[in-house]
Amino acid sequence: MEAVLTEELDEEEQLVRRHRKEKKELQAKIQSMKNAVPKNDKKRRKQLTEDVAKLEAEMEQKHKEELEQLKLTSKESKIDSVAVNISNLVLENQPFRISKAQKRRDKKAALEKEREERIAEAEIENLTGARHVESEKLAQILATRQLEIKQIPSDGHCMYRAIEDQLKEQDCSLTVAALRCQTADYMQSHVEDFLPFLTNANTGDMYTSEEFRKYCDDIINTAAWGGQLELRALSHILRTPIEIIQADSPPLVVGEEYPKNPLILVYMRHAYGLGEHYNSVKRVSESHAQQVTVWEPRRSCCGHLEQISTT
Template sequence: MEAVLTEELDEEEQLVRRHRKEKKELQAKIQGMKNAVPKNDKKRRKQLIEDVAKLEAEMEQKQREELEQLKLTSKENKIDSVTVNISNLVLENQQPRISKAQKRRDKKAALEKEREERIAEAEIENLSGARHIESQKLAQILAARQLEIKQIPSDGHCMYRAIEDQLQEQDCPVTVSALRRQTAEYMQSHVEDFLPFLTNPNTGNTYTLEEFGKYCDDVVNTAAWGGQLELRALSHILETPIEVIQADAPPIVVGEEYPKNPLILVYMRHAYGLGEHYNSVTPLMNAATENCS
């Protein structure tokens, strides 16, 4: 039984390692494909996006089937092993003695196998889950605009950090704390524009002035998550449009009345365990390389 467990662990470990290697090789291949297509060749760029999506889907399907087949084989081996052990017990008509050391080894092997199975299942979930699908869609949308996601930490300040990053790209440095303070001050001086859109989650009633004041205080002094109301306030403060790109809906633009180039954010609904998250954007690496050549 121990030999069977060890063999299964080896097979699973080899398969997971091979899958990781295949993913790295695929990403390198995709990068090479991107570098080979001029940025101004829209037709080939469009075809490239389709080809990349197809390659990733094929890789996902292949690896999922291999993992499922390995699990099926593992279960069959367990059944065969148990059957053999039972037959031996009947023939010998006695219970084999298992040492404490052997029990510890068996327990350790079983725990390791369970851990590897969880890793394999997580690999499948990451490939087919909502987060992966959303990331693929956003990558295609951004690539068509010669952009890619720039990761922002998920610490409650993500929207403000994404705005900060976009402003730095325009040589207009502003800190997150300053953005939060200015947002709260603007909202407090334009109560009628924001209060009707805030409701108490417990009662469903519109915020009182006292509750609204507490809300604005949290904007300044805590890591309270920012949303569309805060984006609206920031667009007026900066006198700049703010465009929010999302996977399953058209972009949202606030501050369209201002003539400046918009700050661009990416809204991700499935980015982390807590759900919603904002990232910034940056020019595609291969596009930047082409511009320098």
């Protein structure tokens, strides 16, 4: 504001100086005009007087208008300056407005941070949680038999994939799809052996024929989890015993009546966030036979918790 006032004073002073100079120049011009007219020439003297008055009036009017214009400009400048100051003050007092795009970015960052925190908490909890305890117990059980876990993806097909993996050791190349189809066919052909063990979760009633048919269709056409009923069917199909090693219970064997080396699966109740999971097993090499494998949780590249082995 002080700078504006100083600038206005400078402009007014310059204008007054210019006016003073122009008046001096006009007086010099008038004197020259008077000297050019003889004193005894009354007619030209009269005309000279009128011309001088006109010149002085014109200069007076010109100086008056310039002074008024300067004052008007100065006033407008003051108003503009006050308006700018008020505008700046208002803007300073207004809260910063965040764009929608920035809001979306902030929300995404907050969700990602929350997700990372949940994963970190889960990993810490797993060090003393049920998953870690279960993994240690299974590692000890398997070590006594010179076995270790062979990881199977947790995709709904884990039981069938574990069976598929075990069959490869016996030079049998049945695929997951084939195992699912044969399981459903066998169960439909032996309804009386399986239907009594299936109940409706909402009513508690035994499955109807239609519900049982849909159950078998889901075995073929979806990633429906397999359980003890499907293992029983597979043991009959393959005419091979299937042993399921568990952390807190003795091994469960289905198909004991068949005189073959069993297929061995590991049942993990707390393996993943979804809960139950089946893995396969493999023999421990001689150089590692004395080492115990403990399965620890870690975060995979896509952010999910998976397990890695440590010895």
